[in-house]
Every structure is written in structure tokens, then in C-alpha cells.
Amino acid sequence: MVTPALPHENLAAEVNARIGAPAARPGRDADRIDGVIPVVVVEPLTPEAVAIVLGWASETGRTVLTRGGGTKLARIPAPVSTVDVLLSTRGLNTVEVHRHGDLTATVQAGATLRETNAVLAEHRQWLALDPPRGDRATIGGILATNDSGPRRQGHGTPRDLIIGMTLARADGVVARSGGIVVKNVAGYDLARLMTGSFGCLGVILNATFKLAPLAGASRTVSVTFPDIDRCVAYADDLRVHAATPSALELAMPAVSMLVRFESVESVAEQQAYRAVALAEAKDGTAVVLSAENETVAWQAHGARVLEGEGTLVKLSVVSAQLLPTLIWLDAEARSRRLEYEVIGRAGLGVLCLRLNGATSDQAELLNALRGRLPVGSGSAVLQEAHADLKALVDVWGPIGDGLRMMQEVKRQFDPTATLNPGRGPGGL
Amino acid sequence: MMTTEFLVELEGIVGADGLVRDEGELITYESDGLVSHRSRPGAAVLPKTAEQVQAVVRLCHRTGIPFVARGQGTGLSGGALPHPDGVLIVMTRMTRVLDVDIPNQRITVEPGVVNLEVTRRVASDGYYYAPDPSSQVVCSIGGNVAENSGGAHCLKYGFTVHHVLGLEVVLPDGEMVHLGGEALDAPGLDLLGVVVGSEGTLGVVTKVTLRLLRRPESVRTLLAAFDSTDAAGNAVSDVIAAGIIPAAIEMMDRTTIRAAEAAVQPGFPDAEAVLIVELDGSQNEVETLFEQIEAVCAKNHGWGVQVARDDAQRGRIWMGRKAAFAAMGRVSPNYYVQDGVIPRGTLPEVLRRIRGLEQRSGLTIGNVFHAGDGNLHPLVCYDDAVEGQAELAEQAASEILTYCLDVGGSLTGEHGIGADKVCHMPKMFSEDDLATMQLVRAAFDPLGLCNPDKLLPTPRLCGEVPGPYRAHPIEVAGLAQRV
Structure with missing residues (x-):
């Protein structure tokens, strides 16, 4: 653990003097990131102030870590040593404009997803993302990690929904990319470049998204299966029958599936009953859930991996490798006496794994898992892990031959290595 | 040399x-x-x-x-x-389909493969490739990747960038890299998302892995005529307000309807505007929502409604729409296709200004509109044989772009900046915006050899003084600031 030894009050005062507002304070124990207390915590109330902080930090050679809701800070490698500035975006938290007739909205980075969708719901629309902890996760954080949840099946990821962005570069220059229209190919797509960059290229100030109408009705088919083989086969059946679920989630080791249909009521209902029939043909036991029961089932599904001890891993495989990977994982975890839970997008091959047990066994399992996934055909990325495990297993895994160009892009955008140094994908 | x-x-x-x-x-x-x-x-x-x-x-x-x-x-x-x-x-000799992978819903092709060929290869398995630019019978996947091509169905299904999973790219220094892959969410920066739509300025794509979609169970297409483009536009707004995302909503005005009729006889009514609305999904869903669409058209005094009952009828309606550009050749010796984007709700205002321009310039301007996503294709007709008309048409087309930017739109929805609009870029983006985009180019192509003079303006191309930057409407409205 590193104890800062600088005169923090002075540094906070210096930042405040630059901004011209009392936005900075010395870091506290509660601000720790992987054990490191930031020297200064700044929460600017304007985009201009964010740019000023960045300009000052890059000029004076200080490092800046960004924080939105703080829900994902543990997902990335620990800070190298000291953290000079922790920059919170929570001061920028308004839905700037909701163009409901155009199905678009521009939202500041520090607004939480819940806050955003509460505003958009006034016109029966939403930003169609349901990542974990959406009550606290901010738009900026969700974008920076390209995070999504079960309804990715029907709606995609932040990358699929973003149409414009304003960002502050490490040197404090503010730039805009894209726009407020859903179709737009003018210029390089900096918004997509920033999405999933884990804050290593710039600070997101606001973002404009394509929205979705809120569905009139929702039904979820909850199915339990005797084994994972039949569960995965069921997902294939749904596809072959051209079902259009908004979510198609499997869970293991207690094998189950949740299939959600959202449309007008009669359609959601009819699709759900068709899905029940297909499930029963695969020896599944199925019930159709709605209203409160449905909400509870989805919360419990997410909690299987999000609540509890251990390591969180994001796993991605091609469809044909889904079943073999799950079978291998189950056998491997059992033989190593590791507890595990898997949930995930059966239609997309994107899974979330919680693993608990001896660190060395976890490390061996994860390395063996990566051995099964050549670059391009799958990946296993640590999302939340104890420092001991991060010491044994690289957070990202192999990046492939694009890494050099990623490093070059990082150098161009942040030549002073000011922003989240070492915490970007592949250690950028 | x-x-x-x-x-x-x-x-x-x-x-x-x-x-x-x-x-x-x-x-x-x-x-x-x-x-x-x-x-x-x-x-x-x-x-x-x-x-x-x-x-x-x-x-x-x-x-x-x-x-x-x-x-x-x-x-x-x-x-x-x-x-x-x-x-x-x-790239026209690189036309091999390298891998058709139905279980994983993927296909890997060389960039010279023609767009429609992708769907042809997988249609018998019940799959298709979603992006369908009007030129899909001839345009290549490599070009689609460069331009991030859209098409009539991108309102619901997105653009090329949403369907490319992996790329093999020869970088401007000759190094070959692989971005993305067969599986989703490859760790690392989303360079794939930047290369798609970079107009060939960041490298040469040599292999493309695409996502295939399952054919929907049901597709239904409706064509309705309206007595004004405003009425047709209101119908589109009502569809969106009803919470329906159709697979496509297209609008054509009188000029383009007549051109299409002259060229391919799709049987469109002689009206001020037609809307083509297509729904797809499960049979039950399509039937239920289709009734709502018909009700919306009736409410907005739509008439001459044609509902495609089979693929042949559906194909005929789409032929009329997709032939619209080429069909202008039947009514005008030359024409200039513009590709602006506007927030959909501003269509009446922008069309009014285009009509004013039509009167002032004396040039006929037809309009084809991807109404769901706000992509407007004005077709400025002119006669090259008449001295000065070509320049006049180009000026008119440029002026239309300023109308689009005035309402917060874009210079281009799907055709790209290229060489054509490069000097317009400072009208849409500030110097800082463009300098930041230049960082991407500097990373990929520090020597400036890869498709130079496209996409980003330079003093040499556009004069020493870049065009004036005008505040974006969201800035004017105080909704965003430039700092």
C-alpha cells in the first residue's frame, strides 16, 4: 500500500485555482483504488473544468485516473504506483437533450444509466443497455468499458448505440465526433474508438445515443434443464425457429435459461408460449413469468455471478464452442475444487464467470482456458480479481497483432501518458 | 514519381x-x-x-x-x-469466399466479393447479410467496409460496422494485422470500429469476417401514397411515436417517383410522395404491427395502398426504390446525388428550403429519403450541355448540405467524405475536432501515403484558410459547449 507523502492540500488548492471553483479536495481512505489513495480527487461541474484539469495534469506530468460510478475500477490492473488525480465525472450528470421524435438523446458522462433512463421513460423510450449495477454505473463508465447485459441479444452494446461524442483529450483539447443523427459517416469514428478504451485515450464528456422505444409488454420464459447439452441445444432451436428474444441467458452449474420477449402484449405472450413448447421438447421445465415475478427472476440471475466471493471473468467464444467450453469448464472447476457460476448470452457466446477458490488453481484454470481460445476466436478477460490473482494472470490475455497500432494510437492521443496509464486494454 | x-x-x-x-x-x-x-x-x-x-x-x-x-x-x-x-x-480479383460458417453465423470473404453474393451464398441455409446499399448487386464488401455502407434496412439492422466481426488489414507500412475476429469482444481498442468507415485511409483490407442474420419468419411491405411530403413525414413520425421500429421506411417525392416509373415501371401511384414501410419479425408480430402501420397511413390520409403479398411483389416495390438514382437518367441528362443527414423531425423545414432552391436555381431537385434514419438523397438534375449548369448543380448540392448542417445534421450518411466533400469538413467540425481525427491518421499512416487527400481537409486541398466553423445547433442551444 502506498501512502502519499505530498502536501495534498496544496495540490488541491492548485487545481481549484486553475478551475476557479472548489472542485478538488485531498484524497481520502474511501477513495482508494486497489489500495492506492489518490493525492487529489476532483469532481468538476463543467466540461470546461475537466479540460482545464487535464491540461494542467499533462503539463505538470501528473497522472489522472477517471471514475464515474466507481463500479468497475477494480476491473482494470492496479495503478502502477501513485495516483495523482482521481477525476470524477459525477458532476456532469444531466440528460442534455432528449430528441424523442428522432429516438436520440445526448447525455453527460457522469449521469447514471438509471438517471438517464428515468428521464427518457417520460417519452416511453430508453437507452437500451442493461449492464450490471446500472443503478450506479455512469454513461461514461459504461462506454469506457463497452459494458452491456442480457438484453444485448436484442439491442447490442454501447458501441452499437453510440452516434456521437464529445471528449477531452489528455492535453485538455476538447473534440467532437459523429453527431446527433443516427446515420453519419463524416470523419473518423472517434466515439467508437473511445468506447471500450477504458479511459486511456481521453475523458468522455457527453455522448449521443440512438434510443429504443420501451416495449409495451414483456414475458420471460424460465426454463430448467437436466444438463447443459440440452440447454445449449435449446438456444439453437430458438434461432432455427427465428424467435426474436431480447435476452437469451443461460446459467450453470444449476442449468437454467431465461428467455425474454418484448413487444406488444399479444406478441410477447405468443412468443413466450412457443418458447415453452420448444423447451419442453428438450426436456426442459418451463414457466412464463411476467410483472414482479419476471423482475425478481432477472435480479436473481444477475446475482448468481455479481454477488458472492471470487473472481469475475468475461468470456467470449464462438457459438460452436459454447457447449464444449462450458463442459470443459465444469469438469476443470470440479477437478480443481473451484466454485463457479456462469451466466451469459447464449445467442452471442459472451459469458460472465465467477470463480472462487485457491488463487493458484484459479490461475491455472484461467491460463488453460486461454490456451483453448486462440486470438480472434475467443477471449477471457479478468473483470474483478484480487491483486494476488492479477499478479499471476494477465488481466487482458493476448491482444493479437493489432497491439502495436493500439500502442501507437495511445501515443498519439496521450503522449504524456497522463490518462489511466497502464490501465487500458493490453496495458496501454 | x-x-x-x-x-x-x-x-x-x-x-x-x-x-x-x-x-x-x-x-x-x-x-x-x-x-x-x-x-x-x-x-x-x-x-x-x-x-x-x-x-x-x-x-x-x-x-x-x-x-x-x-x-x-x-x-x-x-x-x-x-x-x-x-x-x-x-481489388476486383480478390473475390474468393473463404469460409461459410453457418453454425457460428459467420462468413469470411475477400474484399472483392460483391455484397449481394454474400447473401446468395447463405440464403439456402436461411441466412442473409443485412447491409443492403442500393448498389448491392455490384458494390464490393471491401468498398462497403471502407465507406461503412448502410442501405434501406439500417434503421433496424445498423450499418456495415455493426456486421463486420473481423478484418485482416495491410497497414500503410505493409504490416498485416488482424482486428476483431470470429468471436465477439476481442480485447483491445476497437480499431476495427475505426477502420470501418475510414474510406481506405488507414490501410487496405484483405479479408473480412461478416455476421450473418437468420432470415426473419415474416416480412411484409407496404407502399402508400400521400398528397404532400409533409403528410408522409407525419406518418413516419407517428410510426416512431407508436414505438415501432420498422425494418425500413423510405420516402420518395414526385420527381423520383416519376423517374422510377419511367425506368422500371414498379407501378407506383402518381403522387406527391410515397412511403415504403417494411416490417419483419415473427409472423404474429408483423401482422399485429402491420395493422398499426395501416392505421397510421389512413390517419395521415395515405391512399393507393399496396401491400406486397409475396417476394415478387415485394421485389417490385424495392426495385422501384433502389432504381431511383439510376432512373434519374431517364428524366435528366445529368444529375448530382447528394447525401445529407438531418434529424428526421426537421424534414419539412429542409424540404421547404430545397424547394426554394429549386425555384431560385431553375434546376429540378428530386428527393429520396431514408425516412427512418434521416438520410436525405437530393438528386440535383442538370444538363452538362448547357454551359454553367454543372457548376450550378454542384453549388446547389453544396447549399443543400448547409441546410442539413443548420439543423444539426451531417455532410454524409453513407456515401462518405472522399475527395468530394473534404473541403466541407470544416463546416461540420472544428479545427480541434479535425486535429483529433488527424491523430488517428498519424498513428496509422505517418507518411501520408494511404489514400491521401481524402476525408480530412488540408490547406493545400482547401486553401490556406479553412472554411468557417459554425457553432453546432446543440452548442447554440446551450446544450454543449466547446472549451
Whole structure:
């Protein structure tokens, strides 16, 4: 653990003097990131102030870590040593404009997803993302990690929904990319470049998204299966029958599936009953859930991996490798006496794994898992892990031959290595 | 300049039959679909393999010769306009389908494969490739990747960038990299998302892995006529307000309806505007929502409703729409296709201004509109034989772009910036915005050899003083600030 030894009050005062507002304070124990207390915590109330902080930090050679809701800070490698500035975006938290007739909205980075969708719901629309902890996760954080949840099946990821962005570069220059229209190919797509960059290229100030109408009705088919083989086969059946679920989630080791249909009521209902029939043909036991029961089932599904001890891993495989990977994982975890839970997008091959047990066994399992996934055909990325495990297993895994160009892009955008140094994908 | 040694080396890579030096033959390549921009390349090569592409790029990089990749040459922004001192890399011989992977809903192709061929390869398995630009019978996947092509169905299904999973790219220094892959969410920066739509300025794509979609259970297409474009526009707004996302909503005005009728006789009513609305999904869903669409059309006094009952009828309606550009040739000797985007709700205002321009300029301007996503294609008609009309048409087309920007729109929805609109970029983006985009180019192509003079303006191209930056409407409204 590193104890800062600088005169923090002075540094906070210096930042405040630059901004011209009392936005900075010395870091506290509660601000720790992987054990490191930031020297200064700044929460600017304007985009201009964010740019000023960045300009000052890059000029004076200080490092800046960004924080939105703080829900994902543990997902990335620990800070190298000291953290000079922790920059919170929570001061920028308004839905700037909701163009409901155009199905678009521009939202500041520090607004939480819940806050955003509460505003958009006034016109029966939403930003169609349901990542974990959406009550606290901010738009900026969700974008920076390209995070999504079960309804990715029907709606995609932040990358699929973003149409414009304003960002502050490490040197404090503010730039805009894209726009407020859903179709737009003018210029390089900096918004997509920033999405999933884990804050290593710039600070997101606001973002404009394509929205979705809120569905009139929702039904979820909850199915339990005797084994994972039949569960995965069921997902294939749904596809072959051209079902259009908004979510198609499997869970293991207690094998189950949740299939959600959202449309007008009669359609959601009819699709759900068709899905029940297909499930029963695969020896599944199925019930159709709605209203409160449905909400509870989805919360419990997410909690299987999000609540509890251990390591969180994001796993991605091609469809044909889904079943073999799950079978291998189950056998491997059992033989190593590791507890595990898997949930995930059966239609997309994107899974979330919680693993608990001896660190060395976890490390061996994860390395063996990566051995099964050549670059391009799958990946296993640590999302939340104890420092001991991060010491044994690289957070990202192999990046492939694009890494050099990623490093070059990082150098161009942040030549002073000011922003989240070492915490970007592949250690950028 | 190209030396004899350079040309000998070039021939050594692609063979005598892969190198074009003959001035007459090079004429074929002097423009893409935007014929108002012409430039003959120093040489053209037709590589057959990714290794040949890589060797050509390496040679160019080593010798400082610019290079431009070209697919089928259907682009409408001069994105594949050759460099007069450079090599044109023509990808039309790289047409192999490398892997059809139905279980994983993927297909891997070489960039010269034509868009529609992808769907043809997987149709019998019940799958298709979603992006469907109007030129899909001839345009290539490589060109689609460069331009991030859309199409009529992108309201619901997105653009090329939403369907490309993996790319093999020869970078401007000749290094070959693999971005994305078969599986989703490859760790790392989303360089794939930047390369798609980069108009061939960040490298030459040599292999593309695409996502295939399951054919929907049911598709239903409706055509309705309206007495004004405003009424048709209101119908579109009502559809969106009802929470329906159709697979496509297209609008054509009187001029383009008549052109399409003259060219391909799709049987469109003679009206001020027609809307084409397509729904897809489960049978039950399509039937239920279709009733709502019919009700919306009736409420907005739509008439002459035609509902496609089968693929043939559906095909006829789409033929009328997709032929609209080419059909303008039936009613006008020449025409200029514009590609602006506007927030959909501003359509009446923008169309009013275009009508005013039509009267002032004396030029006929037809409009085709991807109504769901706000992509407006005004077709400015002119006669090249009449002195000064071509320039007048180009001015009119440029003016329409300012209307689009005034309402917060974009210079281009799907055709790209290319050589055509590069000097318009400062009207949409500030110097800081453009300088930040330039960082991407500097990372990929520090020597500036890869499709130079496209996409980003330079003082040399556009004059020492870049065009005035005008505050974006969201800034004017105090909703965002530039700091």
C-alpha cells in the first residue's frame, strides 16, 4: 500500500485555482483504488473544468485516473504506483437533450444509466443497455468499458448505440465526433474508438445515443434443464425457429435459461408460449413469468455471478464452442475444487464467470482456458480479481497483432501518458 | 514519381497481367461512381492475394509512392479517386469466399466479393447479410467496409460496422494485422470500429469476417401514397411515436417517383410522395404491427395502398426504390446525388428550403429519403450541355448540405467524405475536432501515403484558410459547449 507523502492540500488548492471553483479536495481512505489513495480527487461541474484539469495534469506530468460510478475500477490492473488525480465525472450528470421524435438523446458522462433512463421513460423510450449495477454505473463508465447485459441479444452494446461524442483529450483539447443523427459517416469514428478504451485515450464528456422505444409488454420464459447439452441445444432451436428474444441467458452449474420477449402484449405472450413448447421438447421445465415475478427472476440471475466471493471473468467464444467450453469448464472447476457460476448470452457466446477458490488453481484454470481460445476466436478477460490473482494472470490475455497500432494510437492521443496509464486494454 | 525500377518491382509482385500501365486502359480507373472527379493513376495493380497486396504496400511505403485501394468503383464521393503519381490497388480479383460458417453465423470473404453474393451464398441455409446499399448487386464488401455502407434496412439492422466481426488489414507500412475476429469482444481498442468507415485511409483490407442474420419468419411491405411530403413525414413520425421500429421506411417525392416509373415501371401511384414501410419479425408480430402501420397511413390520409403479398411483389416495390438514382437518367441528362443527414423531425423545414432552391436555381431537385434514419438523397438534375449548369448543380448540392448542417445534421450518411466533400469538413467540425481525427491518421499512416487527400481537409486541398466553423445547433442551444 502506498501512502502519499505530498502536501495534498496544496495540490488541491492548485487545481481549484486553475478551475476557479472548489472542485478538488485531498484524497481520502474511501477513495482508494486497489489500495492506492489518490493525492487529489476532483469532481468538476463543467466540461470546461475537466479540460482545464487535464491540461494542467499533462503539463505538470501528473497522472489522472477517471471514475464515474466507481463500479468497475477494480476491473482494470492496479495503478502502477501513485495516483495523482482521481477525476470524477459525477458532476456532469444531466440528460442534455432528449430528441424523442428522432429516438436520440445526448447525455453527460457522469449521469447514471438509471438517471438517464428515468428521464427518457417520460417519452416511453430508453437507452437500451442493461449492464450490471446500472443503478450506479455512469454513461461514461459504461462506454469506457463497452459494458452491456442480457438484453444485448436484442439491442447490442454501447458501441452499437453510440452516434456521437464529445471528449477531452489528455492535453485538455476538447473534440467532437459523429453527431446527433443516427446515420453519419463524416470523419473518423472517434466515439467508437473511445468506447471500450477504458479511459486511456481521453475523458468522455457527453455522448449521443440512438434510443429504443420501451416495449409495451414483456414475458420471460424460465426454463430448467437436466444438463447443459440440452440447454445449449435449446438456444439453437430458438434461432432455427427465428424467435426474436431480447435476452437469451443461460446459467450453470444449476442449468437454467431465461428467455425474454418484448413487444406488444399479444406478441410477447405468443412468443413466450412457443418458447415453452420448444423447451419442453428438450426436456426442459418451463414457466412464463411476467410483472414482479419476471423482475425478481432477472435480479436473481444477475446475482448468481455479481454477488458472492471470487473472481469475475468475461468470456467470449464462438457459438460452436459454447457447449464444449462450458463442459470443459465444469469438469476443470470440479477437478480443481473451484466454485463457479456462469451466466451469459447464449445467442452471442459472451459469458460472465465467477470463480472462487485457491488463487493458484484459479490461475491455472484461467491460463488453460486461454490456451483453448486462440486470438480472434475467443477471449477471457479478468473483470474483478484480487491483486494476488492479477499478479499471476494477465488481466487482458493476448491482444493479437493489432497491439502495436493500439500502442501507437495511445501515443498519439496521450503522449504524456497522463490518462489511466497502464490501465487500458493490453496495458496501454 | 514512379521509376522504372519501381514498375519492374511492381510487375514482379503482381505479374504482367496484374499491372496496368496502358493509358487507354487506365482511363477505366480514373473515377469511381462520382464521375465529376477524375484522375488517372500512375499505375494500377490487380493483386490476387493478400500477400501481393502486402508486397505492393510495402514497396510503396519503402519508396514513398502513394496508393489508393479500389473495389468495384461504385462509391459516390470520389473515395477511390486515384492519385496521379500513385498506384491504384484494384481489388476486383480478390473475390474468393473463404469460409461459410453457418453454425457460428459467420462468413469470411475477400474484399472483392460483391455484397449481394454474400447473401446468395447463405440464403439456402436461411441466412442473409443485412447491409443492403442500393448498389448491392455490384458494390464490393471491401468498398462497403471502407465507406461503412448502410442501405434501406439500417434503421433496424445498423450499418456495415455493426456486421463486420473481423478484418485482416495491410497497414500503410505493409504490416498485416488482424482486428476483431470470429468471436465477439476481442480485447483491445476497437480499431476495427475505426477502420470501418475510414474510406481506405488507414490501410487496405484483405479479408473480412461478416455476421450473418437468420432470415426473419415474416416480412411484409407496404407502399402508400400521400398528397404532400409533409403528410408522409407525419406518418413516419407517428410510426416512431407508436414505438415501432420498422425494418425500413423510405420516402420518395414526385420527381423520383416519376423517374422510377419511367425506368422500371414498379407501378407506383402518381403522387406527391410515397412511403415504403417494411416490417419483419415473427409472423404474429408483423401482422399485429402491420395493422398499426395501416392505421397510421389512413390517419395521415395515405391512399393507393399496396401491400406486397409475396417476394415478387415485394421485389417490385424495392426495385422501384433502389432504381431511383439510376432512373434519374431517364428524366435528366445529368444529375448530382447528394447525401445529407438531418434529424428526421426537421424534414419539412429542409424540404421547404430545397424547394426554394429549386425555384431560385431553375434546376429540378428530386428527393429520396431514408425516412427512418434521416438520410436525405437530393438528386440535383442538370444538363452538362448547357454551359454553367454543372457548376450550378454542384453549388446547389453544396447549399443543400448547409441546410442539413443548420439543423444539426451531417455532410454524409453513407456515401462518405472522399475527395468530394473534404473541403466541407470544416463546416461540420472544428479545427480541434479535425486535429483529433488527424491523430488517428498519424498513428496509422505517418507518411501520408494511404489514400491521401481524402476525408480530412488540408490547406493545400482547401486553401490556406479553412472554411468557417459554425457553432453546432446543440452548442447554440446551450446544450454543449466547446472549451
